[in-house]
Each structure stands twice: as structure tokens, then as C-alpha cells.
Amino acid sequence: MDSGALELCCMPRDQSDSDINGDGKWRRWQQLPRSPFTRLDVTSYAVHSDGETILFSTNGDNGSATFAFDTRRFLWTRLGEWSLPFAGRGHFDSGLHALVGLDSENLGYLFACDVPSTNRRCPVPAWKRSKKKVFRESPADRHVGATLVYMGCRRNFCLVECVSVEVKENNADQMLLEKPGGVPQRSRYMYRLMTFTLKYDKMDNLRVKHGRVQYYKVPKKATTDFVCADPVAFWL
Numbered sequence: 001m002d003s004g005a006l007e008l009c010c011m012p013r014d015q016s017d018s019d020i021n022g023d024g025k026w027r028r029w030q031q032l033p034r035s036p037f038t039r040l041d042v043t044s045y046a047v048h049s050d051g052e053t054i055l056f057s058t059n060g061d062n063g064s065a066t067f068a069f070d071t072r073r074f075l076w077t078r079l080g081e082w083s084l085p086f087a088g089r090g091h092f093d094s095g096l097h098a099l100v101g102l103d104s105e106n107l108g109y110l111f112a113c114d115v116p117s118t119n120r121r122c123p124v125p126a127w128k129r130s131k132k133k134v135f136r137e138s139p140a141d142r143h144v145g146a147t148l149v150y151m152g153c154r155r156n157f158c159l160v161e162c163v164s165v166e167v168k169e170n171n172a173d174q175m176l177l178e179k180p181g182g183v184p185q186r187s188r189y190m191y192r193l194m195t196f197t198l199k200y201d202k203m204d205n206l207r208v209k210h211g212r213v214q215y216y217k218v219p220k221k222a223t224t225d226f227v228c229a230d231p232v233a234f235w236l
Contacts, residue, residue: 001039006032008071032074036067043083046090046099053118055090055099057083068118079116082124086111091150091157096198098127100157102148108133110148112198112206128206134159136192136213141165144189145229155199161192162218162231189218189228 007029041060048055048068057066064083069076084090086101090113093100098112106129114125135143141163149158166187195211218228 001035006035006069008032033076035069036076036078037065043104044086044088044090044101046084046101047092048118049092049094049097049115050118055079055084055116055118059083066116068116070118077118078121079118080121080123084125085113085127085129089148091148093150093155093198095155096200100148100150100198102146103129107143108135108137110134110198110206110208128200128204130198130206130208132208134194134196134208135161136163136194141190141192142187145231147231151195155197157196157198159192159194159196160231161194162228163190163192164188165190191216191218191231 009029035056037056037058037060041058042056043059043064044057046055047053052071054069054071055066056069058064063081065081066079066083067076068079084099084101085103086099087104088102090099090101090111092098092115093112096112097115099115100110100112103109103111110130111127112130113127116122116125135146142165144162144164146159146161149160150156151158164187192213192215194213197209197211199207199209201207
């Protein structure tokens with residue numbers, strides 16, 4: 001998806017594929033039906049649990065709406081005048097049978113949203129917000145941006161959070177503001193990676209079970225507004 005265009009490029013199935021020039025390379029880009037909204041109006045998106053449909057929520061001049069794009073039939077369906085509750089990318093978790101994403105209005109919380117129907121108009125799906133934040137609440141860390149990564153196993157996630165950290169004069173490579181003593185001299189950007197699991201408790205509340213937390217320096221050459229506001233991570 002790009003500005004004013006929606007295109008598809010598929011891997012070859014085998015050497016007999018008529019769209020291949022005999023060298024086994026990928027097919028050429030194929031233009032698809034244009035989206036019924038402007039790309040810049042997209043507020044959230046996710047791949048449906050069927051693995052074949054992409055959901056898009058938008059907020060434009062005509063208000064909020066959610067659309068489904070069928071990648072097999074190349075068809076758009078307007079699901080309703082509502083938006084998915086999370087911001088940016090959502091991830092389908094088979095254990096929760098829900099779409100999981102970050103809350104945009106209340107920073108640090110998570111949403112788990114029921115998976116909507118995709119072949120017809122439907123009401124706003126039910127959702128729950130986590131009881132606890134996943135962002136670090138520390139006077140030494142200033143939140144800059146975050147990305148949620150699904151790690152491929154049931155309920156296992158990784159939060160990639162970019163924070164601005166004040167560093168002390170006595171050891172520039174250690175974050176020591178949580179300990180007494182030392183005078184802050186400067187700040188640097190760090191990636192804070194936290195792995196965690198999600199589950200519903202006995203009261204059907206969405207609970208976060210914290211796991212391992214690690215910090216990584218962001219190289220100065222990579223310290224740009226884009227890298228810090230939208231930290232990128234890959235899980236293989």
C-alpha cells in the first residue's frame with residue numbers, strides 16, 4: 001500500500017507458473033482495486049485470524065470507519081463506522097483469540113479486541129484494556145516511542161520502547177539515576193525491550209505477566225526522529 005496505490009507481488013509457486021520468465025524470480029507487481037480511503041487516514045491495521053484478510057481503521061473527514069480487504073478475491077468491504085481500539089499495528093493472538101495492540105490515548109496500556117466478521121457490516125467488537133502498563137514508569141526514562149512485536153507463540157509479546165535516559169557523569173554507559181548520588185550530565189536514546197505474556201484472569205480481566213527486560217544503546221548515527229518514534233524490530 002502506497003499513496004494512491006494498492007499493489008501485490010507474489011512469490012512463484014513453481015517453475016510452471018505462467019507469470020514467471022523461467023528464472024524463478026518473483027512475479028511483477030499487480031495493481032489491485034484502489035482503497036476506499038486515503039492512506040494517511042489509517043489509524044490502525046491488522047491481519048485477520050483467517051490469515052487472508054487485512055483490516056484497516058481510518059479517521060478522515062467523514063469520521064471513523066473500518067474496512068476489510070480480501071487478499072484472495074481482491075475485494076473491499078466496509079465493516080462499519082467504528083475504529084479498532086488500538087493504534088498502529090495489531091497482532092492476532094490465537095490463545096486469546098483477539099487482536100492485540102497499544103493504546104494511543106493512554107500510553108502504556110494494551111488492548112485485546114474481539115475479531116470482527118469480515119464479509120458484512122458488523123457492530124463494534126468488544127475489547128478489554130490491560131490493568132497494568134507495559135511502559136516503564138521511571139523518572140530516569142522519558143518515553144519517546146514504542147512498537148509491539150508478536151513473537152509467534154501464544155500470548156508471547158515483546159515491547160520495543162525507545163526512551164531518553166539521563167546518564168551520570170561517573171559512568172556514561174550505565175543508567176544509575178535509580179541509585180542515589182551522581183549528577184545528570186546528558187541524555188542518550190536507549191531501546192528498552194520487555195518480553196511478556198498476556199492472559200485473562202478469573203475475573204476475565206486482561207493481565208500482563210512481565211518477563212525479561214533489557215536495554216540497548218541506539219547508535220548516534222541511527223538517532224533520527226523516525227527511528228526513535230517508531231522503533232523497528234524483527235522476530236525470526
